[in-house]
Amino acid sequence: MQLFIKTCVETVNLTGMLILAGFLLGVFRNYSLMNFQRSIGNKAVMITGFIGVPVHELSHAIAALLFGHRITAIKLFQKxxxxxxxxxxEHSYNQNSIxxxxxxxxxxxxxxxGGIACMIALMHVTIPQTYDNFINILMKNIHVEVIDSSTITGILHSYFGLVKNIFSAENFQNPYFYVFLFISICISSHISLSMADIKGASMGLTAIFFILLILNIFGLSKYIQQMNLIKYNIMITGFLVVAVIFSLITFIISLFFRIIKS
Structure with a gap:
């Protein structure tokens, strides 16, 4: 029982932030698309999907190739x-391969x-000063060694500052900022996971759990240092925050359009 509980905790430490972010992105996406459809119509899904869906599917395809899966069919965009x-x-794999x-x-x-990487790369090209600010925040937070209330407050405050920096007066005077904002909205509108994605991910999550369980049985999990897990989660959170911020922005914009339509 102790081994089981310990393995559950380690699995949550490794994947918990990803699962939580995926849930939040799904909620924002569903409400954003609903608001856009009620205000602009079904064409809103096609407008955002023209960029967002290929990014979504190419991310799947690249990850599949990296893990040795064979792609049997792919469709980047359709009505x-x-x-x-x-x-x-669609992909196949060797079920005997861990x-x-x-x-x-x-x-x-x-x-x-994939969506986060595209948005950060686009940020670097179109609004480099904001990109530099994001990297500075990430590097500063990654040196955190203890998670407590003051640390969490400081991290949240730093990312609130990032939002203010994104929507600074200087950026509003930069024409490339509007390109960045539009493409980011398109990507964040389709960044969340479908039911098929969740089903596939859950199969991999089960494999991760049993690998950690075996490591615990043989006493090898001691090599996973608590400090490294803290740094890992802070770094992962730093990237996930970008996706959540733009999904929230997309939701607010969609709500604005719906209010105007009403």
Whole structure:
């Protein structure tokens, strides 16, 4: 029982922030698309999907290749069918390979990281001063060694400052900022995970749990240092915050359009 509980805690430490962020992104996405559809119509999904869906599906495809899966079919963008599917990646793998089984988790959540990577790269090109501010915040927070209320407050305050920096007067005077904002909205509108993504990721999560359980049984988990887990979670959170911020911004904008329509 102690081994089981310890393994559950370690699994949450490794994947908890990813799962929480995925849930938040899903909530923001569903309400944002609903607001856009009620204010602009179904064409809103096509407008955002033209950029967001290919980023989503390419993220799956790249992760699948990295984990040795074979891609059997891929569709980067299409008109939503009866199930609302606008793109897909079908892949196969060797079920006897632990590496490829674990890969299912990362393939499932790949759109989150693919979308974040695209937005950060776009930030670097279009609003470099804000990008530098983001990197400085990330580097400062990664040196945190203890998680307590004051630390959490400081981290939240730093990312609140990032939001203010994104929407600074200087950026509003920069025409490239509007390109960045539009593309980021398109990506964040389709960054969340579908039910198929969640199903695939859960298979990989099960494999991760049993790997950690085996490590605990043989006493090898002691090599996973608590300090490293703290730094890992802070670094992961730093990147996930970017996705959550723009998903929240997309939701606010969609709500604004819906209010105007009403």
């Amino acid at each position: 939503p069918g009866a199930g609302g599917v606008m793109g897909y990646v 590496y490829q089984q674990v890969g299912n988790f990362f393939i499932g959540i790949a759109p989150i990281f």
